[in-house]
Amino acid sequence: xxxxxxxxxxxxxxxxxxxxxxxxxxxxxxxxxxxxxxxxxxxxxxxxxxxxxxxxxxxxxxxxxxxxxxxxxxxxxxxxxxxxxxxxxxxxxxxxxxxxxxxxxxxxxxxxxxxxxxxxxxxxxxxxxxxxxxxxxxxxxxxxxxxxxxxxxxxxxxxxxxxxxxxxxxxxxxxxxxxxxxxxxxxxxxxxxxxxxxxxxxxxxxxxxxxxxxxxxxxxxxxxxxxxxxxxxxxxxxxxxxxxxxxxxxxxxxxxxxxxxxxxxxxxxxxxxxxxxxxxxxxxxxxxxxxxxxxxxxxxxxxxxxxxxxxxxxxxxxxxxxxxxxxxxxxxxxxxxxxxxxxxxxxxxxxxxxxxxxxxxxxxxxxxxxxxxxxxxxxxxxxxxxxxxxxxxxxxxxxxxxxxxxxxxxxxxxxxxxxxxxxxxxxxxxxxxxxxxxxxxxxxxxx
Numbered sequence: 001x002x003x004x005x006x007x008x009x010x011x012x013x014x015x016x017x018x019x020x021x022x023x024x025x026x027x028x029x030x031x032x033x034x035x036x037x038x039x040x041x042x043x044x045x046x047x048x049x050x051x052x053x054x055x056x057x058x059x060x061x062x063x064x065x066x067x068x069x070x071x072x073x074x075x076x077x078x079x080x081x082x083x084x085x086x087x088x089x090x091x092x093x094x095x096x097x098x099x100x101x102x103x104x105x106x107x108x109x110x111x112x113x114x115x116x117x118x119x120x121x122x123x124x125x126x127x128x129x130x131x132x133x134x135x136x137x138x139x140x141x142x143x144x145x146x147x148x149x150x151x152x153x154x155x156x157x158x159x160x161x162x163x164x165x166x167x168x169x170x171x172x173x174x175x176x177x178x179x180x181x182x183x184x185x186x187x188x189x190x191x192x193x194x195x196x197x198x199x200x201x202x203x204x205x206x207x208x209x210x211x212x213x214x215x216x217x218x219x220x221x222x223x224x225x226x227x228x229x230x231x232x233x234x235x236x237x238x239x240x241x242x243x244x245x246x247x248x249x250x251x252x253x254x255x256x257x258x259x260x261x262x263x264x265x266x267x268x269x270x271x272x273x274x275x276x277x278x279x280x281x282x283x284x285x286x287x288x289x290x291x292x293x294x295x296x297x298x299x300x301x302x303x304x305x306x307x308x309x310x311x312x313x314x315x316x317x318x319x320x321x322x323x324x325x326x327x328x329x330x331x332x333x334x335x336x337x338x339x340x341x342x343x344x345x346x347x348x349x350x351x352x353x354x355x356x357x358x359x360x361x362x363x364x365x366x367x368x369x370x371x372x373x374x375x376x377x378x379x380x381x382x383x384x385x386x387x388x389x390x391x392x393x394x395x396x397x398x399x400x401x402x403x404x405x406x407x408x409x410x411x412x413x414x415x416x417x418x419x420x421x422x423x424x425x426x427x428x429x430x431x432x433x434x435x436x437x438x439x440x441x442x443x444x445x446x447x
Contacts, residue, residue, distance in 0.1 A: 004033075005032065005034070007020070007035045008037070012222055012229060013222040022036070022041055029085045029088070033091055034094070036095045042101040042103075045059070045104040057102060059104065059105075060108050061111075062110070072106060083123035086206035086209030090208035092210055092237065095212070100142050126138075127187045129186050133180075134178070140176060140178060141178070148171050150193075151194065152167075159191055162214075163214060165228050171216060171217075172216065175198035175200060176200075177198065177199070184202070188202055191203060201214045290305065291310050291415055295408055296376075300323055307338045313427075316431065323337075325337075329431050332435040334434070335370070337357070339376070340377070341379070344387060345390055347393070348391070348394060354373055355401060358371045358403075371401060371404070372403065373394070373405050375390045375394075383412075386409070404437035414430055
C-alpha cells in the first residue's frame with residue numbers, strides 16, 4: 001500500500017513526496033510519514049529580534065503585536081499534529097538531528113517566561129522500565145558536535161539501512177544525550193553512535209508510531225536520498241512496535257528454541273571468523289594494489305604513497321620530505337618529484353621544485369643526487385593512449401640538468417616487472433636504468 005509522505009524543509013525530490021514549510025499550511029497528522037529538517041526554524045525569530053545584553057533574544061507579547069504569541073501557537077500546533085501523527089495515526093516522524101539552536105524567550109510581567117527553540121514542537125513521551133525512566137524530550141540534550149565518525153549498531157532497522165547506504169556522506173551536527181544517563185537501549189532503538197558512544201541516530205516508540213532521529217547526509221543528490229528514505233519508510237511501516245525484552249522471558253522456553261539459539265551462536269562465531277579473514281585479505285589486497293593508483297591518482301595522500309610503493313618494489317629505500325621522495329640504494333641516491341594533472345601536460349612547477357631540492361642537497365653538503373621527475377597527465381585516459389605528458393620546457397630542463405623524466409605508466413611497468421621477477425632478484429639493473437637516465441626515459445627501456 002502506498003503511504004502519504006510529507007517533507008518539511010527537507011529537500012527530497014520524489015514525485016510521491018509532498019513538500020511543505022514548517023510554518024506552512026499542511027497538517028503533519030494528515031500523512032502517514034513526515035520527514036522534518038528543523039535547521040531553519042530559528043530563523044523565524046533570529047532575523048527579527050536582536051540579542052539582549054546577556055546574549056538572549058527576548059520578546060514581550062504585550063508589545064510585539066502578537067509576534068511571540070503567534071510563534072508559541074505555531075509550536076503548539078505542530079506539537080499537537082506530531083502527537084496525533086504518532087499516537088493516533090501510528091505514523092512515522094523522521095527528523096534530522098540538530099542542536100537546539102538560538103532560543104527565543106517570550107516573557108512579560110503578567111506571565112512566566114516561555115522558551116522556544118528548534119525542538120519546542122516535539123511531542124513528549126515518558127517510558128518506564130522498573131527503576132529506569134525515559135522522558136523525551138524533557139530529559140534530552142541535543143548537543144552541538146560535528147564529525148563523520150559514525151559507528152552503526154546493527155539494529156536491523158530500515159532507517160539504519162538507509163544511513164548505511166550513504167556511509168561516508170554522513171556529517172553529524174549534533175548528538176543526543178540523556179540528562180539522567182538512562183540506558184536508552186531499554187526504551188528505544190539506537191541506530192548509530194560516534195566513536196565515543198554518543199547517540200547519532202535513534203528510533204523512539206510512541207505507542208504504534210515511531211519518531212526517528214537521523215544525522216544529515218551531505219553531498220548526495222536529493223532524489224537519491226529520497227528514494228532510500230522512501231524505501232525505509234515502506235519497510236518500517238510494516239514492522240511491529242518496539243518493546244524491550246523482560247528479564248523473566250527466558251524462563252518460558254518453547255520447543256527447539258535452545259537448539260536454534262545454539263546453531264545461531266555457532267553461525268555468529270563462524271561469521272566473526274570469516275569477517276576477520278575478509279578484513280585481513282581486504283587489507284592485503286589494498287596494500288598490494290595501491291601501486292596502481294599512480295596511474296590515475298593525484299595529491300600527496302594518494303599519488304605519493306603509490307609512487308613510494310613502486311620505488312620500493314625496485315629495491316630502493318624510500319623516504320618522504322617536502323612533497324618529494326628520497327631514494328637510497330647501493331647504486332646511488334635520488335630525489336623524486338611526482339606530479340599529476342587532469343590537463344594534457346605537466347608544466348614547470350614540479351621541475352623547479354625538484355631542481356631546487358637537488359641544488360639544496362649540494363649546498364647543504366649532502367652531495368649531488370640524481371633528480372627523477374615522474375609525471376601523470378590526461379589522467380582520465382587509458383595510460384597507453386595518453387599523448388606526451390610533459391611540456392617541451394620540462395623536457396629541455398631535465399635534459400640540461402641530467403634528470404630522469406618518466407611517466408607514471410613507465411614507473412608502473414618497471415614496478416610490475418620487478419614484482420613478477422623471482423624473489424631473489426636484486427633489480428639492480430632497474431635501479432641503474434633510472435639513475436643513469438638523462439632526459440626522457442625511453443619507452444623500450446620501461447616496457
